[in-house]
Amino acid sequence: MAIVTARSTEGAEIHLDANTLGDLRARLRGALLLPGDPGYDESRAIWNGLIDRRPALVGCCLGVADVAACVNFARERNLGLSVKGGGHNISGLAVCDGGLMLDLSRMRGVWVDPLARTARAQAGCLLGDVDRETQLHGLATVLGFVSTTGIAGLTLGGGFGYLTRRFGWSCDNVRSMELVTADGRVVRASERENGDLFWGLRGGGGNFGVVTSFEYALHPVGPEVVAGAIAWRAEEAPDVLRLYESLDRHAPPELTCAAMLRLAPPAPWLQPAIHGRAIIALLLCHSGPVEEGEKQVGPIKAFGSPVGDVVRRRPYVSQQSLLDATQPKGRRYYWKSEYLPRLGPALCAKLIEQAQRIVSPHSGIILFPIDGALQRLPEDHSAAGNREAAAVLTVMASWETARDDETNMAWARAAWKDMRGFSTGGTYVNFLTEEEGDERIRAAYGKNYARLADVKTRWDPRNLFRMNKNIPPRDGA
Ligand SMILES: Cc1cc2nc3c(=O)[nH]c(=O)nc-3n(C[C@H](O)[C@H](O)[C@H](O)COP(=O)(O)OP(=O)(O)OC[C@H]3O[C@@H](n4cnc5c(N)ncnc54)[C@H](O)[C@@H]3O)c2cc1C
Structure with missing residues (x-):
């Protein structure tokens, strides 16, 4: 008698009886979870709250042999298969509907x-x-x-x-x-x-x-680095973006500076009067000697009139988790992204204009600089490619409830459309959303x-x- 109805890679029904499931259980050191089992919902829940998929089976792998057993089980039955690493992909690719999900979250050595x-x-x-x-x-x-x-x-x-x-x-x-x-x-x-x-x-x-x-x-690297975040009122955004551009061109490779335009969260490091108002923030990390780092960030800290500044000596691991609280698991997320060859005044004007249209206190537009070492290797050094890019531009929408889905996605799409013309033509594969298919994968x-x-x-x-x-x-x- 079938006790689980699963889905094949093409979506057809596959009935799995008690013997078949018992056979898989016997091949695993980790647990095999079915809908309703304790831990099943926790395992299928991922970072992006927009994704709600239900695997027929979850294989909680404890080692390589468990992974091999699950892969063989899925292949032998043409069962749909997904693999969950950290579960952070914006498209929710870790979780399949009706197939076998390999949950690797217990393999953390x-x-x-x-x-x-x-x-x-x-x-x-x-x-x-x-x-x-x-x-x-x-x-x-x-x-x-x-x-x-x-x-x-x-x-x-x-x-x-x-x-x-x-x-x-x-x-x-x-x-x-x-x-x-x-x-x-x-x-x-x-x-x-x-x-x-x-x-x-x-x-x-x-x-x-x-x-x-x-x-x-x-x-x-580290363990102590000079790093943190520094913010200014949105009115200073044109100057701060020029500063970002000049750092990108002239700063030593040890200094990385990402720029973010958003509404100020009610964070203790930001002046209370600015909470909820538009800001531009630079995320800074100097990964070389701290004395050199202090020299490099000095002029940035003295630039304009910051409304918050936590750039200082700190453990590298603290910088690596500085943004964690802004990206909680389970909220709703939708991103649009492009690689940029450079910044320039026309794009800066668009960035500022689109940031003014943000509709959620959790959303933002971010520029991550990536120029430097990756450009020293040829484009076909590995599949990642895109080695001519100077930065990753990402429009990041994030909000709380389903009734706000359309408004927030519409903002992200419109902002992206407006700035897309500045792209290298490439896009970061890890930032592609569910709806972005073959054409965008080829572009990536x-x-x-x-x-x-x-x-x-x-x-x-x-x-x-x-x-x-x-x-x-x-x-x-
Ligand atoms: C808040 C946040 C911040 C981010 N910041 C950055 C950043 O700074 N830099 C950056 O480069 N990216 C960043 N990303 C994007 C990130 O690289 C992707 O979301 C990535 O897919 C996350 O990996 P994961 O293992 O958590 O994903 P999962 O959702 O678990 O998996 C993603 C994809 O990888 C596959 N996969 C997972 N594990 C394996 C495996 N062991 N073997 C084969 N395939 C596997 C899955 O099947 C799926 O297709 C960020 C994402 C988020 C949500």
């Missing part, structure tokens, strides 16, 4: 080799897990701006953060990966082993298998797309791994 300056991290790690362990040795790799993001999705899509201007994409700093492929094999990918796979995994997302661990190169990869399709065809010819920004294998799935 990190092993640091301080002499070799490398760290191996299991694929369920959040960014903060890796920083915490590597910082014990005054080392770090390139990770993103919010510590609760998963390393897996971030690294597989490229990955940028405060260290990008010095050390490139996160995936440029990966030495090797271990993964379970569509045929259930456990393989390593590095420059020396399965080089085509290694090339594709560094930017091509979860298209080629389930990565179980990453080996990162580490660099001396540019001329690397054709080679990605070759790698996909070789490693996943039946497109088992399709719950991602999908690159279909040649000759169809």
Whole structure:
């Protein structure tokens, strides 16, 4: 008798009886969760509250063997399959409807080799897990701006953060990966082993298998850095954007400065009179020696009339989690993003104009600088590409309730449309929303797309791994 009705990769019904489920349970060290089981709803709940999907089964993997068992089970039955790393993807790609979801959140081990300056991290790690362990040795790799993001999705899509201007994409700093492929094999990918796979995994997302661990190169950083945030009234935005531009062009690679236009949150570091009013903030991080950092940020702290300033010596891990509270799990989120070749006065004017139309106190427009180290490598160094970009422009809408969905999404779409003309033509694959399909995926990869399709065809010819920004294998799935 069928006790679970699941969905195939094409959406057809698949009935799973008690024996079949018992067989999978016996193959797993971790739990197998069904709808209604304790932990099931917690496992399927992800960062973006807009996403509400219900897998038929959740495999809570405790190790590589559990991952292989789940992949084999799904392939043998043509069952829909999704993989949850940190669950932070804006499109909610971690969770499938009616299929088998692999939940990697219990695989969070990190092993640091301080002499070799490398760290191996299991694929369920959040960014903060890796920083915490590597910082014990005054080392770090390139990770993103919010510590609760998963390393897996971030690294597989490229990955940028405060260290990008010095050390490139996160995936440029990966030495090797271990993964379970569509045929259930456990393989390593590095420059020396399965080089085509290694090339594709560094930017091509979860298209080629389930990565179980990453080996990162580490660099001396911190543990203390000069970093924080500084804000001005929106009236000063034209001058502050000029300052941002000049820092982007002339600041040493150790200094990263992201710009954010939004309404001031009621945060203690901002003057109470400014709460709820439009501001522009710079997020600063100098990752070199603190004395040099203080010298570099001095003129920025003295610029104009700040309404809040928490730029100071602080632990690198504190900077890495500075934005966490602004991005709580479960709120509703919708983003639109483009790579920019440069800023310039016309775009600055648009940024200011669109920021004035923000409709939610949680929304904002952000410029993340990424120029520097990543441009020193050729475009086809790895699948991530987009190495001519100077910054990532992201319109970030965030709000509380379903009744405000349309208004907030409409603001983000309109702002994006207005500024899209300034794009390099590329877009960051990790920031693509649910509705952004094939055309935008191709734009994200540019001329690397054709080679990605070759790698996909070789490693996943039946497109088992399709719950991602999908690159279909040649000759169809
Ligand atoms: C608040 C916030 C801040 C962010 N800041 C940054 C930033 O500073 N820099 C940056 O580069 N990006 C940033 N991102 C984007 C982030 O890189 C992506 O959302 C990324 O997908 C998150 O990874 P995850 O593991 O949490 O995602 P998940 O939602 O778990 O997974 C995302 C995709 O990766 C696949 N995947 C996950 N784990 C594996 C695995 N082990 N093997 C194969 N495929 C896998 C999933 O199947 C899915 O397709 C941010 C996102 C959020 C929500």
